[in-house]
Amino acid sequence: MTTKKILMKGNEAVVRGAIAAGCRGFFGYPITPQNEVPEYMSVLMPQAGGVFLQAESEVAAINMVYGAASTGARVMTSSSSPGISLKQEGISYIAACELPAVIVNVQRGGPGLGNIAPGQADYFQAVKGGGHGDYKLLTLAPWSVSECFYLTALAFDLADRYRNPAMVLSDAIVGQMIEPVELPDKIEVNIPPKPWATTGRKGRGKNVINSLWISPDQMEEVNRRLQAKYTLAMEREVRYQELAVEDADLVLVAYGSVARICRTAVDLARSERLSVGLFRPIGLFPFPTLPIQWLAECGKRFLVVEMSHGQMVEDVRLAVNGRAEVIFYGRSGGVVPTPTEILDRIRKTYGRSAGVSHYRLNPGPEARR
Amino acid sequence: MTTKKILMKGNEAVVRGAIAAGCRGFFGYPITPQNEVPEYMSVLMPQAGGVFLQAESEVAAINMVYGAASTGARVMTSSSSPGISLKQEGISYIAACELPAVIVNVQRGGPGLGNIAPGQADYFQAVKGGGHGDYKLLTLAPWSVSECFYLTALAFDLADRYRNPAMVLSDAIVGQMIEPVELPDKIEVNIPPKPWATTGRKGRGKNVINSLWISPDQMEEVNRRLQAKYTLAMEREVRYQELAVEDADLVLVAYGSVARICRTAVDLARSERLSVGLFRPIGLFPFPTLPIQWLAECGKRFLVVEMSHGQMVEDVRLAVNGRAEVIFYGRSGGVVPTPTEILDRIRKTYGRSAGVSHYRLNPGPEARR
Amino acid sequence: MPTITIDREICKGCELCAHFCPQKIIKMADGFNSKGYRVSCLIDCKACTGCALCAKICPDVAIEVWR
Amino acid sequence: MPTITIDREICKGCELCAHFCPQKIIKMADGFNSKGYRVSCLIDCKACTGCALCAKICPDVAIEVWR
């Protein structure tokens, strides 16, 4: 059952996806380019019988989420790069306490105050762990307004399934752009029972939400449990999309808005008879390691394009593990690579003999070979 | 010129190293296991004519450092895992504004509140970037009380040399242990001129410390400048120590306190006639990629040992790039691997045929092959 | 005789000067400047007392006062 | 007749009960419990009024009061 096509902003679709998935608590703080999220929430959440609260800061917001998630409700927060940095302690706590919650990062240009233009330089923070300790965020990267809706909803399912925070890693393009979407009136919502939640004892024994384990053995036990979940997720939650890779010799790897731009670049390249395809990770953690490994074994070369100076490329290199050439092209600070400049890069690299790339930490904005 | 041997705690040596290097401003907030740093600072800094201030929080502390560093003085802060997470926004700002400053992280068991036992699970946060945007911390990892002194002093030099924040990545073992040291009365201090500092104009044109660049092109320019510095540092600031690697067949890779434990494990292994060596990165960023690559090309196998579920091992794998087997062994949550359990791991892996390891994201606490 | 000068390229047409002028001798002009703002102008030089209130409220420091 | 019982394994020997007892009938015992604390004890049961002040200040809830 779908409603008619309507024009919608990515950030609004995040809100609608969340509410459709049963999110009933939003705690956030304004920051561009994600302001539409709290703004729509302030209207739609009360209508859905949920809680909207503008927190005093991002730190307060993530800790409100921690408290609200402890009650077993589906809850979320949203921010953009500097605000997400402030949430790192709280995120580590949420992961350590195995609380399901969703965090949206509409990435902007950085580092520092930076600007409000699009960026993808928070990849490491999202997937490696910007906070302290060994935890992971189940991370999804939409590339369209419609995916803003569906992946946000999915993020809630994943969070519940793994009792782990999930992140929607958006950016200023995906969040700010408007396109027509057809959204369902309702989606299936299965919120699992949460016997661990601190809802007041109501007759049962007491529940405790805690990440303090003075005994290293107990703390290690917690860590092993987390790792076991992540291993499971790595088996079950790999999400990606391939476009024209079968006959491709060079595979572009990109996520989010850049993947869309790469898609146009693939069109352009194909029209020049260059055998180029696109591999788009939809989940960033778990990363689609095996599919990329497989493509490497099939003899493809890779061109990773990011709005960063080389972050996801590390995961691609780890997947490829020396089996194929991995080239990087990145723009940063809010500069968006255009289809034509990517085409240019494709043209330059195309036809080069496929040697094994010598990895250098932190390749500059220019591709390295 | 050295004074007599004295017993000293790692955290105290950090303080003495900082003051010897001309640090004249300390801004911090209590947290175990780094409390000796502010406590010694509160006594020694005023004696050195510098500023000691207990901030209201870690967030305030890092922003005081930002302000104090803007004046061109050598300044620092110190904390432990959860407190460092709170500093991530500030760290990103300091890097973006190209301010020299030193941040000490005496890592503890995590994630979440965790415990105050030793940990190394903040490696990703330190070297990949826990904050938003493409920046790097010049990261040094001491393994002894004496290195706490010298590497802290070096951190100030590096910070000034690259106008970039530097991190001393310690842990609860290195910070809390006491051993005899002979420290110099004085070390050479060359603080470069800082014409960019906001000291009041004093006749010159105005100076501005800023990381807001609304124009993406300008912001990208800043990013390129940062990347150029990092590339330079990668060429010039690689620091590591090799022990008995020449004839080794298996090379342990470990940093900080774990490297010390591995050192004893190497002794034990050697006494069993197992050809084992130790490679110890002293700098974590820049990472000693080429030396490891070289060892891989020489046909060595690697056993990476960390108090984490596998963080530095990714940089080792990136360096090895499929050329050799990389095995991981990790403990977490404050559990410290003992020499005998590492020996055990060595025994198990020793003699196995050197196949190429199939990389898996996030290996569990058990080694994977 | 006191007077003021208004820099019409700086003026953003906020009308605060007109509102503050005790003599009510500032009005908004027809037309607009190169940024598209309708600018203010002094309509009666003679009545100006040079009190500088217009200048003190002008957010864009578009007004200079002579006395 | 009112009285109190002190759980000597819980007591940490802080002496606050002795300090608060209006009758001054709690004293610190010789010797120590298994945790190594010198514990408190009621030295004059007859004088106890059952006022429970000792119990209300005892940080370790080592004291029960009977009346």
Next chain:
Amino acid sequence: MQKVFEKPQALSDTPFAYCPGCLHSVVHRMIAEVIDELGVLDRTIGICPVGCSVFMYEYMECDMIEAAHGRAPAVATGVKRMLPDSVVFTYQGDGDLASIGTAEIVHAAARGEKISVIFINNGTYGMTGGQMAPTTLIGQKSSTCPGGRDAAAAGYPIRVCEMLATLDGPSYITRVAPVDPVGLTKTKMAIKKAFRNQVDGKGFSLVEVLSNCPTQWKMTPVESLSWIDENVVPYFQPGVFADR
């Protein structure tokens, strides 16, 4: 003869790990008594801080959440907003509430968040080794002001009740000193009122307890209570600062 004083139901059997003579556990017991008396054990959710009372979740029989240092009011807000019928309290030290958590407590108070805050002001960071707290008195020694707190370098102690009482949000703000029998009784009554306010649907309540830290103050417990009376009370005057 019957037992007229015993451990309340809402307190678990876990022995307290506090130092001898520390009042933290006296306040815990009073909170447990209040929960018993109001009959709200099954709908109470407590938020413990990072500080010496970090293990409070082991001592209480109600549902408990361990908050990050200073963030208990935000955590409590998250809980209470999702479960408006629950009784939510935070328990916070002076480092937790008046230093790192200043923004969170001010804003929870300004919002009139319907929670009860028990604020243990012992003038020091007990847990981390006796560093200066925002409530450490001028001249008082600590491990980060070993020569005594100097106003020129470290500023002045913060009076939390007076500060929060300037806001329109709070329903009840009070400061108590359980250093003598009367103080003990007042403390208990204040805590009870703070909890009852929630049962009655009223807003933000805060009870500041002037507490001790014999270990970091390097005093006997008995000395520590006199010290509060003589030195702390003059600066932090007990009283009711808001009641509406």
Next chain:
Amino acid sequence: MQKVFEKPQALSDTPFAYCPGCLHSVVHRMIAEVIDELGVLDRTIGICPVGCSVFMYEYMECDMIEAAHGRAPAVATGVKRMLPDSVVFTYQGDGDLASIGTAEIVHAAARGEKISVIFINNGTYGMTGGQMAPTTLIGQKSSTCPGGRDAAAAGYPIRVCEMLATLDGPSYITRVAPVDPVGLTKTKMAIKKAFRNQVDGKGFSLVEVLSNCPTQWKMTPVESLSWIDENVVPYFQPGVFADR
């Protein structure tokens, strides 16, 4: 005939990027005039916030530092402690100072940090699109309380001056309303006193300016000033809250 009013020296030639009629730049100009009048241009370091005035570093001729959102008082503390002879001011909006930066302003005040804080209370987050600020009035509309601020959901506005005046640290705390000629004069005098306090070696000074935001309030500039007079002033009474 001579020029009796012109752009102060401490103001750069960069045209202001503020919306028409926004008082941010009026206050900038006054700060510049004070710097000129006190002759401290060469030893002044200003800290700009994140907010509409984020570009203040382009408008001032003194050294400037761009702080992270809310942290200007901490940044100023770092500067002033390292350079005790400098004149350090922060310029902060109500989101910056009274929301995310609450802890930093309270503690800078409590420490009696020798800085001057210019606090622009315009009851909204101008820069990010008119969201509710901690000083938004009950009933006032914003993009995150489109139906008007409801105390039950969003709490009550915070009176910063009254709150900070409960601390022993501050030397001078005042609130001004530059909505009419007298208000303009008082604003200028207050800023001057806040700066002179530093020259005189005194401690923490804060001037709260009741300001406007015609854009987010969706009013003309002239309407916005009347609105302050009629709606903001009754809740945020101008006056001197500390002077010592």
Next chain:
Amino acid sequence: MSYKTAAIEAQHGGGTQPVHQEVIIAGTGGQGIMVMGQLLAHAAMAEEKNVVWFPSYGPETRGGTADCTVILSSDEIGSPVTATPDTLIAMTQPLLDKFAPSVKREGVILVNSSLAAPPRDRDDCKIVSVPANDVADELGNLRVANMVMLGAFTELLKPVRLESVIAALAEVLPPHRKALLPLNEKALKRGAELAGQL
């Protein structure tokens, strides 16, 4: 089945004659740049075209420049950004200077000639001057200069029908601007009229 056809067929299953228009609209914050793009997007959707609108602001909401990109296509749209628009609508001189060089050869540049002078170095493009502010002033409200431009653009390039744009007004204008609906419609028509005369 080639890659390209596959993609198109999978997504659309046919359609009318292929269209592809990449437009950049640029000016100062306050000139209503974003609304212009959004009206275009709404009109396109109403006409069952694919469309993506993407904005780019100056400092958060304030001061300085604003531009947006609208891509209309009968194909599924990949990149929502373009380095080489088919058309530029420039509302001020600085933005004209910034974007004029990027317009495709044979492209179109619409200049708000009230505030900017037509470029001299793009004789490979069709350059159209519209004195939008003057016209808006005549209409009684400077704020509708954007509608004058948009009307002219619609008439000239016909990416969508003018009626579709007018129909979209009700959806796009913020509530507190609803009163200005008739004026906006008038301005759109006046702009179209002007363009028709060119």
Next chain:
Amino acid sequence: MSYKTAAIEAQHGGGTQPVHQEVIIAGTGGQGIMVMGQLLAHAAMAEEKNVVWFPSYGPETRGGTADCTVILSSDEIGSPVTATPDTLIAMTQPLLDKFAPSVKREGVILVNSSLAAPPRDRDDCKIVSVPANDVADELGNLRVANMVMLGAFTELLKPVRLESVIAALAEVLPPHRKALLPLNEKALKRGAELAGQL
């Protein structure tokens, strides 16, 4: 030159007879566990031995258990931690239970028999009972139980000389405990005496 010799020569250049003692001292916070280890470390340094002391606490400073490791060696010391100490000094029952199984075969376990019962399952170790709290109580201050144990340990194992430990007292005791220096010395000697009698 083998790896091992190289390392040793590089670092030391000879020395007296090789020593290597790994000691774990364990008890409750407040029993002065850390001070025991630190005294040992100071004494060892004074005697030009290599030494590393490493503490492990319960929750930050409070409640619960505390233990520290001291490694004394004539070689340079690698690992500052050990899973298999040569000697355990256990001040309470829970800590004795925790660490007793880890002691090396042929190792030594010193038990504070005032608060703990000697283990029954370690007949491969030398087990020494010292009623430290009782002795300290006799000496007039329960707090010096730690010194009684340390004195006994020093006498028994002779990792350092008792005089070196006594000399270290002045450096290790916190200022506000300086008054207790003579009592501490007395307790050390009493412990040594007791051990001598065993």
